[in-house]
Amino acid sequence: MAKLQRRSWAEPFKIKMVEPLKMTTRSEREAAIVEAGYNTFLLKSEDVYIDLLTDSGTNAMSDNQWAGMMLGDEAYAGSKNFYHLEENVQKFYGYKYLVPTHQGRGAENIISQILIKKGDFVPGNMYFTTTRLHQELAGGTFVDVIIDDAHDSENLNPFKGNVDLQKLESLITKVGEKNIPYVTVAATVNMAGGQPVSMENIKQVRALTSRHNIRLILDATRAIENAYFIKRREPGYADKSIAAILKEFCSHTDGATMSGKKDLLVNIGGFLALNDYEVFEEARNMVVVYEGLHTYGGLAGRDMEAMARGIEEAVQYDHIKARIGQVEYVGEKLLSIGVPIVLPIGGHAIFLRRALPRFRHSCDGTRHCIRGQEQRNGGSLLSKARTRATHIPTPCVYSGTLRCSCGIGGNRF
Numbered sequence: 241m242a243k244l245q246r247r248s249w250a251e252p253f254k255i256k257m258v259e260p261l262k263m264t265t266r267s268e269r270e271a272a273i274v275e276a277g278y279n280t281f282l283l284k285s286e287d288v289y290i291d292l293l294t295d296s297g298t299n300a301m302s303d304n305q306w307a308g309m310m311l312g313d314e315a316y317a318g319s320k321n322f323y324h325l326e327e328n329v330q331k332f333y334g335y336k337y338l339v340p341t342h343q344g345r346g347a348e349n350i351i352s353q354i355l356i357k358k359g360d361f362v363p364g365n366m367y368f369t370t371t372r373l374h375q376e377l378a379g380g381t382f383v384d385v386i387i388d389d390a391h392d393s394e395n396l397n398p399f400k401g402n403v404d405l406q407k408l409e410s411l412i413t414k415v416g417e418k419n420i421p422y423v424t425v426a427a428t429v430n431m432a433g434g435q436p437v438s439m440e441n442i443k444q445v446r447a448l449t450s451r452h453n454i455r456l457i458l459d460a461t462r463a464i465e466n467a468y469f470i471k472r473r474e475p476g477y478a479d480k481s482i483a484a485i486l487k488e489f490c491s492h493t494d495g496a497t498m499s500g501k502k503d504l505l506v507n508i509g510g511f512l513a514l515n516d517y518e519v520f521e522e523a524r525n526m527v528v529v530y531e532g533l534h535t536y537g538g539l540a541g542r543d544m545e546a547m548a549r550g551i552e553e554a555v556q557y558d559h560i561k562a563r564i565g566q567v568e569y570v571g572e573k574l575l576s577i578g579v580p581i582v583l584p585i586g587g588h589a590i591f592l593r594r595a596l597p598r599f600r601h602s603c604d605g606t607r608h609c610i611r612g613q614e615q616r617n618g619g620s621l622l623s624k625a626r627t628r629a630t631h632i633p634t635p636c637v638y639s640g641t642l643r644c645s646c647g648i649g650g651n652r653f
């Protein structure tokens with residue numbers, strides 16, 4: 241008898257609350273997508289049955305997180321939830337100082353404004369849109385130093401998010417270390433399809449940046465997913481806990497920007513974490529202007545509590561295994577029916593290499609009422625994300641990447 245296999249993505253939780261969905265007819269869905277100008281960002285949520293637009297902020301929170309929401313200390317200053325979050329960021333990420341922000345881009349704005357001066361260069365392993373824009377608004381020029389493999393959607397490199405040390409070193413030689421305030425490493429790399437960075441690579445980047453006195457700032461938005469890939473793929477880490485890998489990874493960096501809406505299982509929240517007291521002091525002053533006092537940074541006390549508790553849950557091996565297992569499962573199903581997707585299957589999203597006309601049609605909500613999004617992938621594939629964001633109707637385009645971030649698969653749903 242064939243051995244019964246446990247599905248890798250079996251969920252380590254029970255569902256005890258449901259959110260009713262509106263059931264629509266095909267003609268209602270067709271009308272909705274026409275009304276939205278074929279722009280999935282303009283669809284109303286209630287018209288979408290399966291929403292694969294993004295993993296961002298779409299998490300289902302646990303009973304423990306909801307219980308924490310009831311313990312929100314909404315004092316203007318010194319909320320106890322801030323101290324809980326600070327304690328957990330120190331414990332799990334290892335950074336000394338914490339500045340909460342309303343979401344990741346709030347932290348990106350602050351760090352960019354503090355460290356970048358006009359004419360600087362900011363290297364990174366590909367980029368996330370808001371990260372790069374904040375760097376540019378602060379007067380910097382982004383330079384992509386990711387390995388070439390990341391731009392090849394069929395390359396099977398297990399660590400396609402790695403920084404190319406040669407590219408980084410050449411940039412330092414060309415523009416001079418004084419003109420590089422910091423290097424950004426995102427782990428995992430969203431735009432490359434949720435591809436991870438190896439521990440070996442971050443150590444080498446650290447060694448190189450240290451030799452040149454350049455700071456290293458982590459985009460830790462999905463660093464827990466990254467830790468899972470290290471455990472699964474990198475020699476020497478199979479027996480280490482996700483928490484230990486996460487902390488080791490962060491220890492090679494000087495600070496981090498964080499969008500808690502992904503790894504940390506909340507619907508809103510983020511932070512800037514730092515080791516350098518002087519930079520922290522500046523950030524603590526600046527957050528007051530852009531977000532709110534330094535002990536709430538644009539968040540309610542209850543949101544900080546949910547994020548503090550989310551960290552503890554997110555580093556549990558069974559949780560992260562199921563979270564990424566769901567994405568693998570969907571990806572493998574798509575591969576088995578011949579849908580061309582970016583390989584290897586990433587942590588939080590499935591990127592299609594080409595949107596097939598029929599599938600594309602489905603994703604725009606008419607056939608099955610599924611919503612996805614298109615976005616630029618390292619410049620090598622066609623993007624419509626910006627067009628969508630600027631509300632210009634986009635006709636069906638059959639080249640380009642269609643990202644199905646698993647708002648359903650990657651998250652607890």
Ligand SMILES: Cc1ncc(COP(=O)(O)O)c(C=O)c1O
Pocket residue numbers: 296343344345346368370371426429430459461462498499500501509510
């Ligand atoms: C890798 C990465 N960094 C930063 C951000 C920005 O975070 P937020 O949306 O919380 O501002 C995102 C959002 O998707 C992201 O994926």
